[in-house]
Amino acid sequence: MASLIPCPHCGQRPKEEFTVKGAALARPAADASREAWFDHVYLRENPRGRYDEHWHHTSGCRRWLVVTRDTATHEIAGARDTAARTETAK
């Protein structure tokens, strides 16, 4: 099996056990401008290289993770539980 994701709770697991939600972005403040929210909800970068994504271990521990993946090589730099991450809005 290809891409193994190192789940901090379950160990190495194949990508088939996960659901990918997309870029893990800092959330704007609740009262941020309309433009800031539009940008956050609809506009995405398409970076080449390291990228933080939300992955859900759907067929495992069912925890949300932030997986750091290289979009060019598919190399996984690491994964951590979303709860262990404190988001800060830009």
Next chain:
Amino acid sequence: MSAFAIEHRAALSGKIPLISTSVTLQALPEGHVLHVLSANAGDDLSGKIRAAFGAETLAVRFVSPGQWFVVGDEPISAAAHAKIVQKLKPHADVIDQSQGRVRIAIAGAKAASVLAKGTAVDLALNAFPVGHATTTLIGHIATHITRISEDRFELMVLRGFAESLWDELAELSAEYS
């Protein structure tokens, strides 16, 4: 309690145990499966859960941070269930999954080899010791696996998947029978 008695039919009642020298497959009694959930994912409540249930070590199985399954072959009465809920209330909530999840035992020298054909989890004894439990895919079916002894595992699936998993395991076992 329901006003009507519901006739309980085991999901795998039609399945005859598969027995060969190197692998056996057997549906376990649909006794009880209780899901214990703590709001604090960082807490290890396994000791408290064992105490509340008076359960043996292997009956309390890790699911995910802050979550455990407690299983057994005997049904738990409504009164006993209420008592357990009360005891664990300060730490966790208890959800009765007895009718929702079905257990299958797979044992024998080739049990791990059969499972290894269906899952990517490392089943080596040092990586997956006795008492270790985890949820993974077997084929396309999410299955909770617990190692009961060196060559015995218990699998637990949502009731609706029990027959499919059984059939798949039977097929995976065929080369050893």
